Amino acid sequence: MIGPSIHIKGTVSGDEDLLIQGRVEGSIELGQHTVSVGESGKVTADIRAKTVKIEGEVAGDVSGGEKVIIAKTGRVRGNIVAPRVTLEDGAHFKGSIDMDPGDTPAAKPAPKVAGNLAAGAEGGNPELELKHG
Amino acid sequence: MLRQTSQLLPALLSRREDAACLEVLDLGPARPETVAYFAGSRCRLHIADLFAELPLAWEQEAPDYAAELAALLPLAPASRLDVVLFWDLFNYLPVEAIQALQAVLRPHLNPGSRAHAFGVHKRSAPENTHHFGILAGDTLALSPRPAAIAGYAPLSQARLQACLSDFRFERSVLLGDGRLELLLLPA
Numbered sequence: 001m002i003g004p005s006i007h008i009k010g011t012v013s014g015d016e017d018l019l020i021q022g023r024v025e026g027s028i029e030l031g032q033h034t035v036s037v038g039e040s041g042k043v044t045a046d047i048r049a050k051t052v053k054i055e056g057e058v059a060g061d062v063s064g065g066e067k068v069i070i071a072k073t074g075r076v077r078g079n080i081v082a083p084r085v086t087l088e089d090g091a092h093f094k095g096s097i098d099m100d101p102g103d104t105p106a107a108k109p110a111p112k113v114a115g116n117l118a119a120g121a122e123g124g125n126p127e128l129e130l131k132h133g
Numbered sequence: 134m135l136r137q138t139s140q141l142l143p144a145l146l147s148r149r150e151d152a153a154c155l156e157v158l159d160l161g162p163a164r165p166e167t168v169a170y171f172a173g174s175r176c177r178l179h180i181a182d183l184f185a186e187l188p189l190a191w192e193q194e195a196p197d198y199a200a201e202l203a204a205l206l207p208l209a210p211a212s213r214l215d216v217v218l219f220w221d222l223f224n225y226l227p228v229e230a231i232q233a234l235q236a237v238l239r240p241h242l243n244p245g246s247r248a249h250a251f252g253v254h255k256r257s258a259p260e261n262t263h264h265f266g267i268l269a270g271d272t273l274a275l276s277p278r279p280a281a282i283a284g285y286a287p288l289s290q291a292r293l294q295a296c297l298s299d300f301r302f303e304r305s306v307l308l309g310d311g312r313l314e315l316l317l318l319p320a
Contacts, residue, residue: 084169093163096207097178
């Protein structure tokens with residue numbers, strides 16, 4: 001664990017899971033392990049790990065071999081690459097997310113549109129389709 | 134969270150099934166529903182959240198909208214967008230900014246690109262107070278905005294159509310509250 005009063009500049013690497021509650025600037029490489037950025041954590045670095053869970057602030061690119069989770073308190077600005085990405089309600093994110101779930105089943109066909117009139121928002125909100133040409 | 138069915142989403146998202154890697158630009162804030170929806174397929178989701186920049190803070194005398202917007206959009210030169218989600222952004226932008234936004238997006242569109250937006254049928258239509266997400270292939274998720282957005286000044290349907298010169302209105306649906314849901318294709 002990197003405690004709340006610790007400030008690291010440089011490359012963080014290792015062979016175990018890591019919880020960051022302090023500040024890290026540089027890069028974090030824990031390829032087969034989990035990196036957790038706690039609520040008080042502030043990371044200005046690229047992160048590479050098997051699983052990345054962000055409850056604090058991250059500015060940098062994040063690569064998760066398995067998954068990346070941005071918790072409701074998380075704030076991330078950067079690009080994410082991972083097979084699976086989860087964003088919790090309340091999380092802030094700006095950037096790009098590359099997802100490739102691999103062996104997930106094919107997407108379902110889009111539902112057919114029944115006609116020009118359909119139900120709208122909950123509570124009833126009638127719609128009228130307009131033609132353009 | 135409210136749900137709203139959409140007649141236009143199926144057509145908007147039809148390329149999700151056959152694109153090798155769907156590339157989506159969401160100009161709204163990151164929403165869990167949207168990320169979860171696209172997580173089911175290989176995709177690149179760009180989240181720009183231009184709503185966080187509203188009202189445009191750089192409205193000086195002669196703002197360079199194109200330069201400012203280009204700086205806010207995280208698009209690589211090689212990005213080719215399959216889907217653009219404007220949501221109701223046009224209701225908060227001056228005409229010059231809408232035109233500049235089109236100019237910024239122009240290199241990233243292709244004939245198969247599709248875009249979604251909300252406009253109004255009449256300028257007196259009430260302001261929407263929700264952020265949007267995609268819950269399913271025919272359903273939007275509406276979540277209350279944490280704070281009001283200043284500068285609601287929707288263009289009339291005719292004015293918006295004239296302003297969006299890079300797009301044509303492929304289909305539109307008049308909603309019960311006077312808003313218009315729009316499916317846009319490159320002109």
